[in-house]
Amino acid sequence: MSAITHDADHDHDHKPTGLKRWFFSTNHKDIGTLYLIFALTMFFVGGSMAMIIRAELFQPGLQFVDPQFYNSMVTVHALIMIFGAVMPAGVGLANWMIPLMIGAPDMALPRMNNMSFWILPFAFALLISTLFMEGGGPAGGWTMYPPLVLQTGAAFPFLILAVHFLGVSSIMGAINIIVTVFNMRAPGMTLMKMPLFVWTWVITSFLLVASLPVLAGGVTMLLTDKYFGTSFFNAAGGGDPVLFQHIFWFFGHPEVYILALPAFGIVSQIIPAFSRKPLFGYASMVYATASIAILSFFVWAHHMFTVGLPLKGELFFMYATMMIAVPTGVKVFNWMATMWKGAMTFETPMLFSIAFVILFTIGGFSGLMLGLTPVDFQYHDTYFVVAHFHYVLLTGAVFALMAAVYYWLPKWTGYMYDERLGKIHFWLSTITANVLFFPQHFLGLAGMPRRIPDYNIQFADFNMISSIGGFAYGLTQLLFVYIVIKCALGGKKSKALTWEGAKGLEWTVPSPAPFHTFERPPKLTKAMLEH
Amino acid sequence: MKSCIQKTILLLGLFPSIALAEWGLNLRKGATPISQEIYDLHMLSLWVVTIIGIVVFGIMFWSIFNHRKSKGVKPAQFSHSTTVEIIWTIIPLAIIISLAVPATKLLIKMEDTSDTEITVKATGYQWKWKYDYLDEDLTIFSALDAKSTEVSALDSGLNPMDSENYLLDVDNPIVLPTNTKIRILTTANDVIHAWWVPDLGWKRDAIPGFINDNWAYIEEPGVYRGQCAEICGKGHGYMPIVVNAVPMDEYKVWVADQKAAQDAKNNESDMVLTMQELMTKGETVYKAQCVVCHQANGEGLKGAFPAIAGSAVAVESDNRLRHIHQIIYGKGLMPAFGEQLGDVDIASIVTYTRNAWGNNTGDIIQPKEVAEARQTPNIITAGGQKRENTAESKPSEDSLKKSIGDLAEVR
Numbered sequence: 001m002s003a004i005t006h007d008a009d010h011d012h013d014h015k016p017t018g019l020k021r022w023f024f025s026t027n028h029k030d031i032g033t034l035y036l037i038f039a040l041t042m043f044f045v046g047g048s049m050a051m052i053i054r055a056e057l058f059q060p061g062l063q064f065v066d067p068q069f070y071n072s073m074v075t076v077h078a079l080i081m082i083f084g085a086v087m088p089a090g091v092g093l094a095n096w097m098i099p100l101m102i103g104a105p106d107m108a109l110p111r112m113n114n115m116s117f118w119i120l121p122f123a124f125a126l127l128i129s130t131l132f133m134e135g136g137g138p139a140g141g142w143t144m145y146p147p148l149v150l151q152t153g154a155a156f157p158f159l160i161l162a163v164h165f166l167g168v169s170s171i172m173g174a175i176n177i178i179v180t181v182f183n184m185r186a187p188g189m190t191l192m193k194m195p196l197f198v199w200t201w202v203i204t205s206f207l208l209v210a211s212l213p214v215l216a217g218g219v220t221m222l223l224t225d226k227y228f229g230t231s232f233f234n235a236a237g238g239g240d241p242v243l244f245q246h247i248f249w250f251f252g253h254p255e256v257y258i259l260a261l262p263a264f265g266i267v268s269q270i271i272p273a274f275s276r277k278p279l280f281g282y283a284s285m286v287y288a289t290a291s292i293a294i295l296s297f298f299v300w301a302h303h304m305f306t307v308g309l310p311l312k313g314e315l316f317f318m319y320a321t322m323m324i325a326v327p328t329g330v331k332v333f334n335w336m337a338t339m340w341k342g343a344m345t346f347e348t349p350m351l352f353s354i355a356f357v358i359l360f361t362i363g364g365f366s367g368l369m370l371g372l373t374p375v376d377f378q379y380h381d382t383y384f385v386v387a388h389f390h391y392v393l394l395t396g397a398v399f400a401l402m403a404a405v406y407y408w409l410p411k412w413t414g415y416m417y418d419e420r421l422g423k424i425h426f427w428l429s430t431i432t433a434n435v436l437f438f439p440q441h442f443l444g445l446a447g448m449p450r451r452i453p454d455y456n457i458q459f460a461d462f463n464m465i466s467s468i469g470g471f472a473y474g475l476t477q478l479l480f481v482y483i484v485i486k487c488a489l490g491g492k493k494s495k496a497l498t499w500e501g502a503k504g505l506e507w508t509v510p511s512p513a514p515f516h517t518f519e520r521p522p523k524l525t526k527a528m529l530e531h
Numbered sequence: 532m533k534s535c536i537q538k539t540i541l542l543l544g545l546f547p548s549i550a551l552a553e554w555g556l557n558l559r560k561g562a563t564p565i566s567q568e569i570y571d572l573h574m575l576s577l578w579v580v581t582i583i584g585i586v587v588f589g590i591m592f593w594s595i596f597n598h599r600k601s602k603g604v605k606p607a608q609f610s611h612s613t614t615v616e617i618i619w620t621i622i623p624l625a626i627i628i629s630l631a632v633p634a635t636k637l638l639i640k641m642e643d644t645s646d647t648e649i650t651v652k653a654t655g656y657q658w659k660w661k662y663d664y665l666d667e668d669l670t671i672f673s674a675l676d677a678k679s680t681e682v683s684a685l686d687s688g689l690n691p692m693d694s695e696n697y698l699l700d701v702d703n704p705i706v707l708p709t710n711t712k713i714r715i716l717t718t719a720n721d722v723i724h725a726w727w728v729p730d731l732g733w734k735r736d737a738i739p740g741f742i743n744d745n746w747a748y749i750e751e752p753g754v755y756r757g758q759c760a761e762i763c764g765k766g767h768g769y770m771p772i773v774v775n776a777v778p779m780d781e782y783k784v785w786v787a788d789q790k791a792a793q794d795a796k797n798n799e800s801d802m803v804l805t806m807q808e809l810m811t812k813g814e815t816v817y818k819a820q821c822v823v824c825h826q827a828n829g830e831g832l833k834g835a836f837p838a839i840a841g842s843a844v845a846v847e848s849d850n851r852l853r854h855i856h857q858i859i860y861g862k863g864l865m866p867a868f869g870e871q872l873g874d875v876d877i878a879s880i881v882t883y884t885r886n887a888w889g890n891n892t893g894d895i896i897q898p899k900e901v902a903e904a905r906q907t908p909n910i911i912t913a914g915g916q917k918r919e920n921t922a923e924s925k926p927s928e929d930s931l932k933k934s935i936g937d938l939a940e941v942r
Contacts, residue, residue, distance in 0.1 A: 235740020446555025452768030
């Protein structure tokens with residue numbers, strides 16, 4: 001025992017090097033970095049697929065790709081962005097920040113942590129390799145509805161296996177977060193003292209543990225329908241194709257909040273810091289997050305209003321869906337009240353957070369409209385829906401992740417990023433993302449269905465505008481990579497407390513955060529527990 | 532100033548259809564009383580969220596401009612207020628209730644399919660629609676028109692801007708009577724599709740093995756266009772819907788004409804055609820039905836759609852029956868065309884594909900041979916071919932009729 005203490009005391013930053021450090025890592029910071037780098041890579045892979053989509057839609061007529069390949073781009077873009085970019089980025093942040101925020105030395109299950117990360121590159125290698133297989137990649141949409149998905153060629157079993165891998169990885173990550181938060185908090189860090197980012201991740205983890213096994217069951221049923229003669233989703237054998245949709249969206253709707261709740265947490269850290277004012281309504285924020293999570297299990301069929309649900313079912317899911325507006329509204333009002341009478345400054349993380357609040361709310365507005373069943377019969381499966389979920393996922397979740405990176409980058413690297421470039425990145429991103437997605441509302445209302453490679457000439461103008469926005473948004477993100485690399489390589493040193501108004505334990509450790517932190521539980525003062 | 536105008540003109544030039552028509556910005560009011568009510572509910576909810584947005588973002592921006600450190604303000608330290616929190620929970624609740632009430636009323640009205648006067652069943656196929664006029668014993672197949680098919684080919688070199696109804700036109704539009712409560716059933720033959728004509732106010736999934744019902748009461752005569760709205764494979768963007776709404780008497784004339792044409796098609800098996808006639812007709816039918824997958828050059832797409840040029844089925848003389856059966860009954864992902872194409876059509880395609888692209892078999896298939904092939908058991912599945920799951924999901928006509936009956940009883 002004494003030997004270990006001795007080692008730790010003398011060689012505080014002892015760490016393995018090279019391959020050993022990254023492949024066998026059990027350190028939450030290194031694994032967090034791996035997750036974040038992986039997510040950024042996948043953001044560009046999925047993004048380049050979006051560029052192919054926008055290039056094909058730039059003009060009416062088919063110019064670049066075959067419709068089958070177009071469909072596989074739509075499908076794989078979604079799978080990569082959801083499971084490869086946004087989720088791993090969230091888990092990466094959780095890995096880096098949760099132990100630092102609750103005063104724990106590491107994640108509770110460090111070896112599982114390593115495994116949950118290293119499954120991902122293999123899962124995505126499988127998924128992306130399907131694009132080169134006979135019959136092409138999966139092309140039935142990321143929702144994998146049968147019977148269409150059963151027409152997938154050689155890619156089919158690889159798709160299912162990849163989804164299983166992603167699920168296993170996410171469940172392990174979620175279990176790790178739950179165990180860490182419930183067992184490794186520093187003395188004095190009671191549940192209702194935890195930073196909101198930690199709270200949102202705990203709730204997200206429960207959503208993951210509850211919903212992903214359902215997806216795993218559903219895709220396994222697809223597999224047995226295709227290869228082992230079962231008829232779960234085949235009407236001729238007594239099954240029901242719509243059953244899959246119920247299973248999928250029972251997972252799929254909580255999944256939406258799996259992507260969104262960590263974003264809420266991030267913004268709830270950043271807005272108080274740059275308003276120099278405590279978070280308004282901490283307790284109601286926690287309760288609102290929990291209510292959204294619970295409600296998310298009762299609204300799944302609003303994705304399927306057009307399958308022919310009974311009237312009572314349509315009414316139930318319409319009311320339940322509209323209820324979500326209440327806790328979400330509470331959150332938005334709380335952020336506003338946090339800013340109210342603060343002393344705000346507008347560094348890049350704050351800019352991204354404010355843009356998040358506004359643009360996510362716009363996505364929420366279209367969400368409320370989509371929740372009204374009679375009008376959903378018109379909106380469903382049009383570009384109005386595409387605009388809606390890109391507002392909540394890109395200008396929502398992704399903007400919050402960008403905010404988080406700018407906020408904590410000095411803590412990770414020890415250097416300040418280039419504030420001027422950060423602001424340029426913000427303004428370009430915000431303008432181009434709106435040029436990209438706002439016209440899609442009009443396209444959907446005018447009657448353009450989603451997932452089509454070609455369209456009538458009445459949709460030509462807005463598609464061209466949207467594509468121009470898309471290319472510009474894609475290019476702008478290269479600037480983000482430059483800013484991050486530049487910051488990692490050097491620059492102005494950051495203090496332990498990077499931002500004047502920031503609160504929380506992570507700012508009590510030096511910048512960059514040493515390889516090992518909180519090997520002994522910190523003694524918490526009242527000031528350290530402020531939000 | 533002048534350069535400003537020049538720039539504007541340049542920009543306008545970038546968006547070619549700007550001068551052609553108004554930009555579609557909003558939902559369409561449509562052609563039925565229901566679609567009008569849907570439009571009204573849409574506008575109500577749009578105004579509600581717009582006003583909430585203006586108020587909320589207005590307050591936020593006011594705060595952003597005034598409560599900033601650069602103005603020397605000292606931050607307040609309040610962090611909660613139960614009163615305010617209760618108020619901003621109750622107000623949104625009240626707003627959503629005020630939206631839910633009209634939505635509920637409208638939904639109940641929409642789901643009332645009682646007292647319909649005629650019934651049309653729309654069946655989705657990859658990638659066309661079949662319409663059964665159940666009161667008339669009339670069946671119509673409706674697929675993308677030839678012009679759009681030609682223009683939409685990859686690198687066709689043809690400009691879609693030249694055709695106003697590009698991808699929204701079909702070979703056989705359906706006709707529906709105005710001022711009549713029409714029941715529209717939707718189902719599918721292979722994968723899930725969705726039948727959507729925006730001017731009727733709704734879309735409904737077409738699900739293999741199940742039947743959904745909905746209704747429309749069209750007031751204005753006119754041509755209403757729509758598209759499949761559920762991804763259904765490669766041709767998802769290429770299966771439009773065209774509804775021609777006409778007064779009841781014109782509708783009756785149309786039905787009579789269609790039925791006469793249908794009867795003529797059923798009696799064509801005795802016709803004898805020349806090679807030249809079969810080849811010409813074959814090429815036309817091939818271009819309408821087959822090119823999407825097998826391509827104009829008969830080479831198919833490697834890995835997805837097999838080539839016909841040089842394939843054993845299309846060149847070996849033992850395989851004539853197999854060739855005909857494959858078209859009648861389908862195979863694997865290839866849909867069955869037997870119901871949709873007449874004997875002359877199938878005879879022409881078989882003759883054409885056995886003689887085009889270097890498949891110079893010299894075979895001539897007459898309609899009679901096709902008619903006979905319809906009487907022999909399917910040799911594609913009998914030959915030990917693995918049956919695809921999706922091919923089995925096609926519900927039988929009987930079970931469909933039964934389901935329609937059940938549906939009526941439930942309602």
